[in-house]
Amino acid sequence: MDHPHPANRGLFRATLAGPQARLTEAFYQLRVRPDCVSVPEFGLYGATLAVPGDAEEGAWKMASIRDEIFVVVSDCNYAHSRSERILPEGFVEFHFSIAGPASVDFSDTGHLHVNAPNLLVCSQGADVQYQVTCGPGPWQSVSMYVTRRYFDRLVHALGGEAERIRVDLASIGRDQIYNRQMPFSVDALHIAEQLLASPYSGPRQLLYLEGKCTEILCACIEMWLAHLRDDSPGETLSARDLRLIEQAQKMIVADLRVAPTIPELARAVGTNASKLKRGFKFLYGMTLFEYGHRCRMNHALHLLVDERMPVGQVALATSYQHQTSFTAAFRDYFGFAPKDARRLASPATQQRAVPDAPEAAQASMRARRTEDADKS
Structure with a gap:
């Protein structure tokens, strides 16, 4: 297979079926590959697809369970950022992010930052498209795409309390995306790790994946119900909501000399404080305060x-009226005083120390501090 041009490095959809391909189109192409393994008696097929590129970057382990549940187990170490556009297909999606950062771009409507480890349950309306990007470095995840027909049957079979989940999903409009983010349960994390470390190959791997997917779906439903019992809200956001939340983000970074309150931001962009708080956490993976402080x-x-x-x-310049308060906050964030920043900063740190990438700056700084301590 020819290596993709650096500007067009995609994920499994683009690799199998081309830019802007649907998940079902990618799995159709998977099914006709000569290395695809099938167990027709159980309606199973799948293959392990090496990530194309100039270096070994890991693999996507893919399987279809009766074309009702599509599973993608990613165990990768990307040499470059990879992205592809996600078209709506009506799935209920379960994404276990185990290692590595990713982001979702809603074009002019905002960005979602996905931080590991967590479980993201989502479903997109018929008019919602977005771009998902995985940055360079390790990325481990388990993704399950469940058809609404199968999921409705599952919820109906469970009955009782599970009906609340169906109600949650029924409110999604064509221009909306629903999401629920939650920490792993111990059971779910254990199953996800087993899927990553499957000891089997060929037909046995497909049978193993089917069993584990049933198990992890049960764990997902239990986690979802636990969130409902705790009144932890899911979020249904429209394109307008996403635009307003991104406007609030731009206001934060536009003038770092001031730190507007949440009610002030909400009034300025034309939404309410509660929706702004929940929506911002959805899009950026952190609270408004955490994001402003990071910037x-x-x-x-x-x-x-x-x-x-x-x-x-x-x-x-960063909204602190008193130098002592700033010094304390800076030391708490980076682990060293402002007066020591120039001595400890490496050239790479100086280039990367931007509002969207504090982890890289902190890691480089801390590595440099360790080197200095070793020399002393």
């Missing part, structure tokens, strides 16, 4: 290291 700290690092600005001026 201010990384902007402070940039001003200290690249602009060589005095600490007092940096404090004012």
